Amino acid sequence: MSYARGRRFEHLIKDKLRDAGFEARRIALSGRQRPEGERDIPNADLIVEERFFCKAKTTKAKKYVSFPESEIMELHNGGQDFLVFNFKRTPPFVVVRFKDFLDLLRLWKERQQ
Numbered sequence: 001m002s003y004a005r006g007r008r009f010e011h012l013i014k015d016k017l018r019d020a021g022f023e024a025r026r027i028a029l030s031g032r033q034r035p036e037g038e039r040d041i042p043n044a045d046l047i048v049e050e051r052f053f054c055k056a057k058t059t060k061a062k063k064y065v066s067f068p069e070s071e072i073m074e075l076h077n078g079g080q081d082f083l084v085f086n087f088k089r090t091p092p093f094v095v096v097r098f099k100d101f102l103d104l105l106r107l108w109k110e111r112q113q
Contacts, residue, residue, distance in 0.1 A: 009058040010045050013084050013092060017048055024048045044080060052081040060088050067095075 010026050017024035025047055044053035055071055067083065074080045075097060083095040096104075 005058060006056075009086065010056045013054070013056045014046055016092070017046070022048050023050065043074070046084075048081075053079070055080055055083045057083065057085045058088070059085065 014024045014026045027044055027047060045056040046054040048054060055074070057067070057071075067085075071080070071083060075083055075095065081096070081100070084092050085095070086092045
């Protein structure tokens with residue numbers, strides 16, 4: 001994936017979140033290596049409401065998508081709250097932990113009652 005395409009996708013997601021009424025910001029250089037002792041840069045592509053950490057990935061894949069094990073482990077261990085991805089020319093999709101998905105369903109159900 002090209003750096004420019006990934007950066008455009010991160011900006012697209014940030015803008016969509018803002019359009020939906022959420023405070024969102026992109027973390028520049030989030031994936032770079034940090035020299036020892038340098039100010040820490042969050043290991044997230046986006047931060048939503050200064051609380052939720054997100055990785056944003058786009059791919060050219062046509063049949064399937066795969067995520068690096070490190071990103072799935074960050075999601076599993078709570079280092080990331082969600083992962084947004086898309087295939088070329090598709091709307092974004094979101095990956096969340098199953099327990100977080102259940103919480104969202106419960107909130108939706110309570111709101112409907």
